[in-house]
Amino acid sequence: MKQEQHYLPGQSNALAPDFSQADRLLEELRKEPTPAPLKAAAPEKxxxxxxxxxxxxxxxxxxxxxxxxxxxxxxxxxxTSMLCAAATAIGNSHTAHVKPTWQEGAVLYAALVAPPGSNKSHPLDFAFAPLSRRDDEAYHRYAQERREYELLQGMLGKDRNNHETEGPREPVLSKTLVSDFTQEALTVAHSHNTRGVCAVVDELAGFVKNLNRYNSGGDVEFWLSAWSSKTVSVDRLKRMPVRIRRPFIPIVGTIQNGVLLELARNGKSDNGFLDRFLFAMPEGVRKERWSDSVLDEAHTRNWANYMAFLLELKMEVDEWETPVPRQLRFSPEAWLRLQEWQGTNTDLCNDAESEALKGVYTKLEVYTIRFALILQLLAWACCEAEKAQIELKAVEGAILLSEYFRRTARVVQRIVHNEDPLDRYNKRKRELYEQLPQQFSTADGLRVAEQMDMPERTFKKFLTEKNLFTRPEHGRYEKLL
Known part of the structure; x- marks a missing residue:
C-alpha cells in the first residue's frame, strides 16, 4: 500500500518536483493576459x-x-440554558445578601428565541441532562416504593378499619423538572421538593397562551409572585390546599420570533410579566449543516460533575421545613462595582424612551445580583473560586450578561409594539445609522457623517436621539437598534 508522504518546510526529499518544468509553465503564463486583480473580500460585519x-x-x-x-x-x-440549569441546581440553598432585608435568590425566567429548525431545544436538553437523569433515578425509587406500599396496603386487608393499626406512609415523588403541568400540580411538586422545581417548556408560547385560561388573572399573578420568591398558595385543589412560603420556580423555554407577540397579549406587557423574561436571541441564527467534529465526552462528564457539586450544596430549613438559604455577601470591591453599574442603569432607566423599557431596566438590577450569585457558585463548582462571598469577577460577568439581555429586550419590545424607531427619520439618516458601528466614538461617527456629506451640527443633534443611541461614557456611543 502506498503511504502518504508528509514533508516539513526545509525538509529535503528525493521526490522533489522538477523545477525546470515549473519554470516553463511560468513562462507560458507570462504570455497570457494579466487578469484583473481580485477585489479584496469585505471584512465580516x-x-x-x-x-x-x-x-x-x-x-x-x-x-x-x-x-x-x-x-x-x-x-x-x-x-442561557446552562445558566438556568445552574440556577435550578442551586435552588433555595443560597441567596445573595444585598441588605439585611433584601436577599436575592437565583430564579430566572428565560426564553430562547429563533425561527424553526435553528437548534433551540437541543441546548436545553444538554444543559438540563444532569437534572433529568436525577429525576429519572428519583422516579425509579418512587415506583419501587409505590409497589411496596400497595403490597403492604393489600396485606393489611381487614385491619384497614382498625384505627390502632398504622398503615405505611404513602410515598411521594420528588422531582426537579416539570414540563406539562397545571398550577395546582406545580405547587404540589414544589411541596415535595422545597429546594425548587424548574418549568422547562419546549414551546413557551403554548404555556403563556394557557395562562388564565381557567381563571381570571390568577395564573399570571402566581408567576409574578414566584419571580420575587413571595409566598404562593393554591386553594383550589380537590384535597388540601398547598402553601409555598419560599417558592423557587424558574422558567425556561423556546419560542419562535413570529409568536413573540403571544407573550405580550392580554395585558402581559403592562403588568410586568414580560419584563421578567430574559431573551436569548442570536443574530442571524439559522439552521446549520452537520459538523464532522464529535463532542468529546469529557465535556459532558465535566458539566455533570459541576451540576452535581451545585446539587450537593446544603440547604438549611426551619421548624416548618421552609428553606433558610445561606446568604453570600459581596466583597468590598464587588459591591463598589455593583453600585457603580447600578448608577449607570438608573440613568438609563430615567432616560428610557418608554415605560416598558423602564420596567425592563429595573428588573435588570435584580437580575444582575442573581447572575452574580450563580456565576460565583458556578466558579466554585469548577474549582476556580471560593464560595465565602461574591467576588468582583462574578459581578463583572453579571454586568456583561445584563448588558446582553438589555439589548435583546429592546429588540423584543420593538417587536411587541410593532414599531421601528428608524421609520420616523429620512432616508439619509437611516443610511447613516446603518453605516455607524455598533459602538463608536464621537470622532469615528463624525468621519462616517463626513463621508455621507452630513454637516457636523446635524450629526451631533442626531446623536441626542435617545431611542437610537445611548452614551455609556463621555465621547462614546452605542446604537440601540
Whole structure:
C-alpha cells in the first residue's frame, strides 16, 4: 500500500518536483493576459450583540465553545440554558445578601428565541441532562416504593378499619423538572421538593397562551409572585390546599420570533410579566449543516460533575421545613462595582424612551445580583473560586450578561409594539445609522457623517436621539437598534 508522504518546510526529499518544468509553465503564463486583480473580500460585519461567554468561568466557556463547534449549538442558547440549569441546581440553598432585608435568590425566567429548525431545544436538553437523569433515578425509587406500599396496603386487608393499626406512609415523588403541568400540580411538586422545581417548556408560547385560561388573572399573578420568591398558595385543589412560603420556580423555554407577540397579549406587557423574561436571541441564527467534529465526552462528564457539586450544596430549613438559604455577601470591591453599574442603569432607566423599557431596566438590577450569585457558585463548582462571598469577577460577568439581555429586550419590545424607531427619520439618516458601528466614538461617527456629506451640527443633534443611541461614557456611543 502506498503511504502518504508528509514533508516539513526545509525538509529535503528525493521526490522533489522538477523545477525546470515549473519554470516553463511560468513562462507560458507570462504570455497570457494579466487578469484583473481580485477585489479584496469585505471584512465580516461583527455581530451586533455577541453573547458574552467570557462572563462564565473558563471551564464553562470550554463546554460552550465545544458544543458550538461539534453540535452547532448557538452559543446564546447553550449559555442561557446552562445558566438556568445552574440556577435550578442551586435552588433555595443560597441567596445573595444585598441588605439585611433584601436577599436575592437565583430564579430566572428565560426564553430562547429563533425561527424553526435553528437548534433551540437541543441546548436545553444538554444543559438540563444532569437534572433529568436525577429525576429519572428519583422516579425509579418512587415506583419501587409505590409497589411496596400497595403490597403492604393489600396485606393489611381487614385491619384497614382498625384505627390502632398504622398503615405505611404513602410515598411521594420528588422531582426537579416539570414540563406539562397545571398550577395546582406545580405547587404540589414544589411541596415535595422545597429546594425548587424548574418549568422547562419546549414551546413557551403554548404555556403563556394557557395562562388564565381557567381563571381570571390568577395564573399570571402566581408567576409574578414566584419571580420575587413571595409566598404562593393554591386553594383550589380537590384535597388540601398547598402553601409555598419560599417558592423557587424558574422558567425556561423556546419560542419562535413570529409568536413573540403571544407573550405580550392580554395585558402581559403592562403588568410586568414580560419584563421578567430574559431573551436569548442570536443574530442571524439559522439552521446549520452537520459538523464532522464529535463532542468529546469529557465535556459532558465535566458539566455533570459541576451540576452535581451545585446539587450537593446544603440547604438549611426551619421548624416548618421552609428553606433558610445561606446568604453570600459581596466583597468590598464587588459591591463598589455593583453600585457603580447600578448608577449607570438608573440613568438609563430615567432616560428610557418608554415605560416598558423602564420596567425592563429595573428588573435588570435584580437580575444582575442573581447572575452574580450563580456565576460565583458556578466558579466554585469548577474549582476556580471560593464560595465565602461574591467576588468582583462574578459581578463583572453579571454586568456583561445584563448588558446582553438589555439589548435583546429592546429588540423584543420593538417587536411587541410593532414599531421601528428608524421609520420616523429620512432616508439619509437611516443610511447613516446603518453605516455607524455598533459602538463608536464621537470622532469615528463624525468621519462616517463626513463621508455621507452630513454637516457636523446635524450629526451631533442626531446623536441626542435617545431611542437610537445611548452614551455609556463621555465621547462614546452605542446604537440601540
Amino acid at each position: 461583527p455581530e451586533a450583540n455577541p453573547f458574552p461567554i467570557e462572563a462564565f468561568p473558563p471551564a464553562i466557556q470550554r463546554i460552550i465553545r465545544a458544543t458550538n463547534n461539534s453540535l452547532r449549538f448557538p452559543v446564546d442558547f447553550t449559555a
